[in-house]
Amino acid sequence: MKRLGVFLQEYGVIVALVALFGVNLLERGTEFLQPEILRNMVSQNAYTGIIAIGMTLVIMTGGIDLSVGSLVALCGAVGIIVLNGVGANEASTTLAIALAGCASLAVGTVAGFLNGFTIAYGRVAPFIVTLAGLAAFRSLALVLGNGGEIRSTVESYKEIGFGGIPIPGLQTAVGDPLIFYWHAILFLLIACFASFLLNRTAFGRHVIAVGANERAAHYSAVNTRRVKVFVYTLTGALTGIAAFTLSAKQNSIGTGSAGLYYELDAIAAVVIGGTSLRGGRGRIWGTVVGVVLLTLITATMTTYRVNTNWQGVVRGAVILIAVLLQRGARAND
Amino acid sequence: MKRWTWMPVAAAIAAATIGCSSGSQPTGGTATKPGGGKFKVGVSIPAADHGWTAGVKWWADKAASLHPDIEWIIEDAKEPSEQITDLENLQSQGVDALVILATESAPITPIAEKLHEAGILIVNVDRGFTKPVADVFIEGDNKAFGRKSAEYMVQKLNGKGKIVVLEGIPSTVNTDRVAAAMEVFRSHPGIEIVAQDSGYWNREKAEQVMQNILTAHPQIDAIWASDDDMALGVENALRAAGRDKNIWILGGAGMKDIVKRVMDGDPLFPADITYPPSMIAVGIQTAAGILRAGKAEALQYMPKHLMIDVELITPENAKEYYFPESIF
Incomplete structure (x- = not known):
């Protein structure tokens, strides 16, 4: 029993993933194994996924970042404004798209740095600082978009959102080559990078140390403030990347709606993945699986035609069960 | 069916399309694909964040239930990226048609364009796309x-x-x-x-x-x-x-x-x-009618843009617009 407990603690999220997958196979048979569906499973929530990677590190330091959803709207808005400005000239669309990406990344990085700096040096609780960000970044985006959506005038921008690398030998249902989208590729690459950072570098050990016991880390000559500034800055930068790919896919940005609830989805993925909200313990791969699990929950409800009014209940229950499994196992330690 | 009197144009069109089908009874159960099997139609609408969108959901369920010979999948979304996910999932389920009320116009346009290119019949209701990618667009005036x-x-x-x-x-x-x-x-x-x-x-x-x-x-x-x-x-x-x-x-x-x-x-x-949320039902009816008649044939005469008139309700005529059983 105890060994089962330990197993669930470690791999509960994978058990949940496999179970949900099986439930879909039961209803839809091998049709559910279409490459297109599997591709969508990784790519659909990749925007929140990219953000959730940064969120994992933030939560591991014992912090939280509630501002990421609003920051998506702000980064996207600035990106599209730059895109439209530079891309007005037909010849410079490639440059315009590149600059839009840079602008989005820059805004995210600066905003993340401001969050981190205020938290680390202003000694304000992360919840409060990023709650302020949640309000302020959305508001700035609304100002830029005059309350509505900002449309891109560069038609080829959407190719960033729909483009990617064709997977050799695989096709969509209508016979086109199956494309693995850029944002999904970025999601996986960033996850690998963060995993390396966390497990193989001194910085990773510092993140864990700060989250486990900040005072002890401080006495052990870990620059706890710098670690904090870094994780929030990184999360901001990743949010900028997510905003760039998201606005490309929509070829516009809805300043009131883009990134809405992304902070909650990202936190949910991190927690489902087995990272402790109390800090000090976490894993990147768990977050990646958590993101895929969230996508799979949505797909499952579509499969079973769950009335959309009930979907929140199902989603909440799955999140709770995934966490309880891990929590219950931990109590047995 | 009394409510259709609000939208004479759309009702006439919808009736005409149904009239072309093999069975003019909406519950006829006769609509099958050329290759056999049921038609599958996705309905993608915004989440019920106010009474009107709750009305949309109610009318969507009601209208879909009038066509049991078609397999309906109704999804709602809080914001555009969730709606894009819904639309992609519907595509992977192999829908023949999509009835879309966009959460927002511009962000849903690129995906709608891709779906249209993939050969799916697109009926757009209320909030329009920024490019003419819908086969039929139905809106209130x-x-x-x-x-x-x-x-x-x-x-x-x-x-x-x-x-x-x-x-x-x-x-x-x-x-x-x-x-x-x-x-x-x-x-x-x-x-x-x-x-x-x-x-x-x-x-x-x-x-x-x-x-x-x-x-x-x-x-x-x-x-x-x-x-x-x-x-x-x-x-x-x-x-x-x-x-x-x-x-x-x-x-x-x-x-x-x-x-x-x-x-x-x-x-x-x-x-x-008036600004009836039942216009989603007009969209559903239209999609069903077009599929039954055969997409290529029906689209020859279907108008690309249908505008539903709005009317002033005063104490004199209010009775005609009062539906106590409606959710909205």
Whole structure:
């Protein structure tokens, strides 16, 4: 029993993933194994996924970042404004798209740095600082978009959102080559990078140390403030990347709606993945699986035609069960 | 079916398309794909964040249930990226047609374009795409909504009075309504707009906004609330402030509670204007009709753009617009 407990603690999220997958196979048979569906499973929530990677590190330091959803709207808005400005000239669309990406990344990085700096040096609780960000970044985006959506005038921008690398030998249902989208590729690459950072570098050990016991880390000559500034800055930068790919896919940005609830989805993925909200313990791969699990929950409800009014209940229950499994196992330690 | 009388054009078209099919009974169970099997249709709508969208959901369920010979998958989304996910999932389930009421116009346009290119019949309802990628686009006449409601207000005030203008969620729907109404108000110098703000088509937000406006303006004659949810929020604010006398509210959309009060001659609600959420049902009916008749054939004569007229509800005609069994 105890060994089962330990197993669930470690791999509960994978058990949940496999179970949900099986439930879909039961209803839809091998049709559910279409490459297109599997591709969508990784790519659909990749925007929140990219953000959730940064969120994992933030939560591991014992912090939280509630501002990421609003920051998506702000980064996207600035990106599209730059895109439209530079891309007005037909010849410079490639440059315009590149600059839009840079602008989005820059805004995210600066905003993340401001969050981190205020938290680390202003000694304000992360919840409060990023709650302020949640309000302020959305508001700035609304100002830029005059309350509505900002449309891109560069038609080829959407190719960033729909483009990617064709997977050799695989096709969509209508016979086109199956494309693995850029944002999904970025999601996986960033996850690998963060995993390396966390497990193989001194910085990773510092993140864990700060989250486990900040005072002890401080006495052990870990620059706890710098670690904090870094994780929030990184999360901001990743949010900028997510905003760039998201606005490309929509070829516009809805300043009131883009990134809405992304902070909650990202936190949910991190927690489902087995990272402790109390800090000090976490894993990147768990977050990646958590993101895929969230996508799979949505797909499952579509499969079973769950009335959309009930979907929140199902989603909440799955999140709770995934966490309880891990929590219950931990109590047995 | 009484409600179809609101939309003679669309009803006629829908009836015509059904008439072409093998069975004119909506429950005939005769619609099959050329290759055999049931047609599959996805319906993607915004989540019920206010009464009107709740009405959309209700009418979508109701309309879909009239066609059991077609497999319907109804999904709602809080915001565009969730809706894109829904649409991709529907595509992977192999839908023949999609009825889409966009959460927002521009962000849904690229995915709609891709789906259209993939050969899926696209019926777009209410909030339009920014490019003509829909096979059929059905919307309410929002400019007429703004114009007719504003003209009524000016007329009832005899061209003179202090009014408040409440706007909805930023969107083409809101822009068209407000722009048309403002044009009417501006052409009557006796009408003074003392305040203009957004209540996001939401009861609580409208109540808050109205509370602030009431403290700033001692004299207000009427409120152009542009939505029945907001109208009810405004009413709460008026009652709380004891200002619910010698003032009236013009909402919009034809919520049954408001229509009832118009019918009963409530001085706070002398009129309302229709904007039926049942237009989603027109979209569903249209998609079903086109699939039954054969997409290529039906699209030869289907208009690409259907505009549903809006009408003023007054105590005299309110009975025709009152549906107690409707959710909205």
